[in-house]
Amino acid sequence: MQLMDRRKITYKLFPTAAQIVQLGNLLRLHKDLWNAALQERIDAWRKVSKSISYEDQCASLTQIRGELPDDWAIMNCSSQQVTLRRLNKAFQGFFRRVARGQSPGFPRYKSIQRMPGFGYKSHGDGWRFTPAMGQRKGKECWKHGTLRLQGVGHIKARGMARQGGTIKSCEVLHDRGEWHLSLTVECTDIQREGGGMAVAADWGVNTLLSLVKSDGTTEPIPNPRWFKEGQARQLELDRAVSRKKRRSKGWRRAKRASANFKAKSARRRLDHHHKLSARIAGEVAIFATEDLTIKNMTASAAGTLDEPGKNVAQKSGLNREILDTAPALLMQLIAYKVEETGGQFIEAPTRKLKPSQRCPACWAIKKKSLSQRTHRCACGCEMDRDMAAAQVVLRWAMQEQFGQELSKAA
């Protein structure tokens, strides 16, 4: 099956000293644009209770560009639109949460430190990326390359992609003195290896994901070793900060080291999740999982009405580990990619179905505490807890989708 898939490739940029100044300048201009556009929306709302649309702001952008040719004209026009669109998205999200009765924070003015970067639309419009070729496991792949940016010049980029594709758009990202390029490419030659299986997943502590597939196979996907190592290192760095005298030179240095490491881990994790979700999306037609009850799990650490405070310390420890591996983010990426490749992402009703308490063989409820890692049922079914939960979700999903009868017998 031929599929289109969009994926992101991250490169580290190595600008020269002069280019760093120019990149900083561009970032500042985008920050000013964000703040000015935000101001305009707020003013219009206060004065005439009118909400300004993205299209309105794009139109006035042309006006502004005409009036201020010296400063703003060095910015690429569609790149400015990307920033305006991002603000528009922030507002849409804000109004959506208000409509749901939540009280979200209003979109904020940004300092240059809080400005994550700026984006570009069509390849060739103000930017061009030229990938270099390399070898990986004997196969040709994209390795490093050069980014040409309007007003900045040619910047060296380092990074690797298993598979290249048609370059679509990009973002230039800034974080504590480091610059990265996030490239969106479209690949057309990805094969759906499983021919469109149904797959159910459970996420847990020992394994990041436990996959159960409709062809009868299972696949545990472990947490990469560096997840745990990274957590230990982060703890060390944070302890070093708390040992130092507040606001001393050493304290500042330790704080910077901790923040840098945290940002690096987050990038590595995101990259890992992107690759994993792309692979899964390429194999499945239906992906089913429990709805994300992470919040409930965390809350339940305090105990229930019947059993207040039971296993509080142990449970909150487990919960912290579950939260640390950020399954919510991973699930979002999987959902997005599965749907993008024409598949279906289904969330099972956790409360009704109780996958972690149910026997996948006989469908009976078998209560387990969070620390109990193995499912053992009177019917003779015995397997890993997360795998059992994934099996339950898979059976439920097949029933939902194809009306397959769930046999109550063992």
Ligand SMILES: [Zn+2]
């Ligand atoms: Zn059973």
